[in-house]
Each structure stands twice: as structure tokens, then as C-alpha cells.
Amino acid sequence: MLTNEMTELLKIKYPIIQAPMAGGVTTSKLVAEVSNAGGLGMIGAGYMTPNQIREQIREIKQLTSKPFGINLFVPNDFNWTESEVKLANQLLEPIREQLHILQGDTLEIPTSNHVYEIFNEQIKVVIEEQVAVCSFTFGIPSKEVITELKRNAIFLIGTATTVEEAVEVEKSGMDMVVVQGSEAGGHRGNFISQSQESLVGLMSLIPQVVDHVSIPVIAAGGIMDGRGLMASLCLGAKGVQMGTAFLTCIESGAHKVYKEAIMHAKEDQIVLTRAFSGKWARGIKNKFITEMEKHEDLLPDFPVQNTLTQPIRKASSSQNNADYISLWSGQSPRLAKNQTVKNLLDTIITEAKKINNNI
Template identity: 70%
Template sequence: MLKNELIKKLHLKYPIVQAPMAGGVTTSQLVAAVSNSGGLGMIGAGYLSPAKMRTQIQEIKKLTSNTFGVNLFVPEEFKIRAEQVESVNQLLNPFRTCLNLPQQEQTEIPSFHHVLETFKEQIQVVINEQVTVCSFTFGIPSKEFITELKQQNIILIGTATTVKEAIENEKAGMDIVVVQGSEAGGHRGSFIDEDNEGLVGLMSLIPQVVDQVNIPVIAAGGIMDARGLMASLCLGAEGIQMGTAFLTCIESGAHPVHKDAILQAADDQTVITRAFSGKPARGIHNQFIADMRNQELEVAEFPIQNTLTQDIRRAASAQNNSEFMSLWSGQSASLAKKQTVKELMKSLIAEAKKMNLNF
């Protein structure tokens, strides 16, 4: 039986983590199904209010008695400038015209203080609801938060896109680190080199990180099946995190248009863009990304840009218009399948056993 430190720490049957995809993808059914199948289900709670987060945690507890976790976005300081908001809205208004939306000049954006207070409340929900695993993206929380969570015996997972970021996660007290290769779909978890020009691929990143940290490493980015699992374990990772593979599952809350776009995608169709949120993120190329390509230097930082494009993304979803949606996807999209979580996990484990992995 494969029994490494990661499996023991997280009380898992299999070293498989479902990526915490924010924005409604990680339904209670998806998270619970992963945990019930022996992996680690994760709530992508980055955009959830503390009240909605609490409700979902309580729902999942009714659906599984196994370990599951919550992922939070670490707030980064930002300043709202009226002239920048107006300027970006001018760039976005032609898209609003295409979607029959009203033109915008000034948009109400929550302040950094509000974002920070929400994060504090989210941390309290994790503690009060006795969630056993909490992971972080876009940075490392302050020492005070880490101490508070560790006092409750909550296992902490950080995210890194470089060796330097992985080392910082270990120094700060993270118990485990997810190393995110450039192949990964959705937002880059970078927080030191935020422009992320290095974009290190996963197979290069794993052994370099493993040689520099003592905490267990979870590999993420382009992994869709047992081949990715075996390769990651061979290079020294103790487990894998899969996003796109779970996004197209029946239980996922992703929009049907988003799922279809992934299921029909070719290997070269994903690109990294800042146009939707202000942070680099990998998704399927569409008209919005193409039209914004030359304006990427003018977009606002996260979460300002994310708020400014919200009406566009919502209207596109309501109108089933894939050209203006953020179709986040990893580079291995063409390996995605429409199936249940149980079917995905079952086939992954069966393939791994054929490759002589002793589960």
C-alpha cells in the first residue's frame, strides 16, 4: 500500500486532490464525491461570502464524513483610482455593447479594507466549522493567521509557482505545498514574481522544489490521468492536484458552455491572459482575450479588473456566449472527459495499478 506523509497527514486513501476552483465550479456534490472516492475534495472559496462558505461547509459535512478542505485567496493591497476605473471601463464598453449591457463609467469596487475583513471572517468560519484542511493562493497569510489556524490543528497548504515561493511557504509554516506548473488552468498562484515571466513547467519544477523543501509536495498543472500521477510521484511529489479533469465532471458547477469548450479543445488552444481579472490566468483563447491582447498593460490589478469585467462575464454566461466568458483550462484539455467523479477516480486508480503503483 502506498503510504506517504501526504496520505497520512490528510487521511486519504489516494494522493489525489481536486483543485479548489473558485467561481461556483466546486459544488458540494463535487467536493463530497471526491472525498467519498478517497481523494481530497476542496471548496474554491475565494469569491464566497463567509455566510455562503459556512452554508457550503455544512452541506458537505452531510454528504461525506471524509476529509475535505477550503481554499482562500490571500488579500494583496491595492488602491482604487477613479481615473483608472473610468479608463478600463472605456476599454470594456464595446464588449458591453455586444452583450446589450449598459455602458459604464464608474463602478463600485470593494476596498482593500473590506477584502481583508472578509478574509478574516472566512478564516473564522474555517475555525468555527472545524474544517481540517485550509489552503491558500496568491500569497502566504500573516503569521497571526497561521498561528491561529495551527492552534486548531488545521493542516495548511500553500501554493508555489517557483522554488523560491515553495521555500517561503515552508519557512512560513505551511505543512504542505502545491507546486503549480505553467500548464495549469485558471489563475497563476504566483506571489513573488507576479508577472510570472519564468513560467516553469511542472516536470521541471517538481524535482527542483523537492530538493529544496522538506514538506510534502503536491504537483499541479496539466495532470489528467494516471500517467501524470506516476510521472509526478517519480519526480518526488507525494500527490497530485487536478482541476480541468474535475471541471468537466457531471458534479462540477462549471457552465455547460465552459465544459463543452474544454471537451472540444485542442492541445494548443489555451493561453495566459490578464484581461479578465488583472492576474495571469490560463484559459481557452476567445474573442475577449484576442481583442484585449494589445490592452493588457492598461488593465487594472486584481481584484479591481475582476470586478470591472463581472457584468460582461455574467451576461456572456446567461447568453451562452463563449467568446466573452473566462474559459479557464489547463494545457491538457483534450484529455478531458464527461464523466462522474466516481468514474474518473476509478479509472485513474485502475490505470495506476496497471502501472504497478501499489495502492
């Protein structure tokens, strides 16, 4: 069961992808170690500049000869008003003062055009550096982008949160689809359904998607061990994508306060919020989420709110203060461990084989 169409197409030993967590978690060491241990390491490049992407790709190539991939955010049109931003800043000001942040005029609010320009530059780097796999979140890129990537023999993976989205991913020409259950940590990849309508549990989502697409399905959301892997395979997925399990690994770039928060969290502390970024995301409820809860509907959309809270998250992190960091996590934090990537993968595979032998 552990060798199938997915492992053959991606040229990996085990049907396990390390989720591409943006924001500094996917260090070169983490990505390379996952690939070296038989999975597929992924760079979470959503917030990275084209130059940063190029540097990291080259760094990883020094650490592994195995395939690895990269994930990009598909840009979407967005608008914001001065009054929206002004109100958000007023709500954030007491927190800035508490963290001793000098506001000044340093925050540059992004525009749709700028975001599209960066995305096109990112694509260029992925092609030039010949990355084996490229996955996408928050939508489907244009036909032109998909055609260009396929022309350069880059394997493409889309992200979906409903059957309808998975069907669209297949129609676009992607080679595989990650189906993200509502258990998934951080931002989920919905792009047709609104966030609240796309909150389908993974174990319900997998078989329904499998029945409606012919490309391999990769399961994501709350999977932490061999039991989650085998359950996903039994329901028709060809493999899994795991985020939180890798986030607490030694090689991960997550702040130690962040890692500790996950390892001490309980499943009922994991909530959905749009307070940090303006887009619904799942993480550990902390002081910031609690304080902003009643104002969530007033906050500007992603990526505007994400830009406004960036100095708060950065300052909170540098002060070792978990109160104002976005502590993204899937719904299975009790299963998280602080261990090496190799140990995590070895344990998953041992568990999976044991279960397989007993079926």
C-alpha cells in the same frame, strides 16, 4: 506508491486533491463526491462571502463524513486610479452593449481594507466550522492567522510556483506545499516572482522543490490521468492536485458551454491573459481575449479588472455565449472527459496501478 505520508496526514485513500476552483465550479456535490471516492475535495472559496462559506461547509458535511478542505485567496495591497478604471470601462463598453448590459452605478470597486476584512471573516468561519484542511493561493497569510489555524488543528497547505516560494511556504509553518507548474489552468499562485518569471514547467519544478523543502510536495498543472500522477510521484511529489479534469465532471458547477469548450479545445488554444481579471491566468482563447489583447497592459490589476468584467462574464454565461466567459483550463484539454467523479478517480487509480506494476 499510492499510500504515503500525504495520504496518511490528510486521512485520504488516494494522493489526489481536487483543485479548489473559485467561481462556482466546486459545488457541494463535487467536493463530497471527490472525498467519498477517496480523494480530497476542496471548496474554491476565493470569491465567496463568509455566510456562503458557512452554508456550503454545512451542506458538504451532510453529503460526506470524509475529510474535505477549503481554499482562500491571501489578500494583497492594491491600488487603482479613476483614469485607469475609466479607460477600462471605455474598452469594455462596446461588449456591454453587445450583451445588452445596463451599466448603471452598480459596480462597487473593492478596496484593500475591505478585502482584508473579508479574508479575516472567512478565516473565522473556517475555524468555527472545523474544516479539516485549509489551503492558500496568492501568498502566505500572517503569522497570527497561521498560528490560530494550527491551534485549532487545521491542516495547512500553501501554493508555490518557484523553489523560492516553496521554501517560504515551508518557513511559514505550512504542512504541505502545492507546486503549480506553468501548465496550470486559471490563476496561478505566484507571490514572490512576477507572473512571467514564475512560468516554470511542472516536470522541471517538482524535483527542484523536492530537493529544497522537507514538507510533502503536491504537484499541480496539466495533470489529467494516471500517467500524470505516476510521473509526479516518480519525480518526488507525494501526490497531485487536479483542476481541469474535475471541472468537466458531471458534478462540477461549470456552465455546460464552458465544459464543452474545454472538451473541444486543443492544447495550442490555451493561452495566458490578464484581460478578464487583471492577473495573469491560463484559459481557452476566445473573442474577449483576442479583442482585449492589445490593451492588456492598460488594464487595472486584480481584483479591480475582475470586478469590472463580472457583469460581462455573467451575461455571456446566461446567454450561453462562450465568447466572453473566462474559460480557464490547464494545457491538457484533449484529455478532458464528461464523466462522474467516481469514474474519473477509478480510472486514474487503475492506470496508476498498471504503470506501477510495469516499472
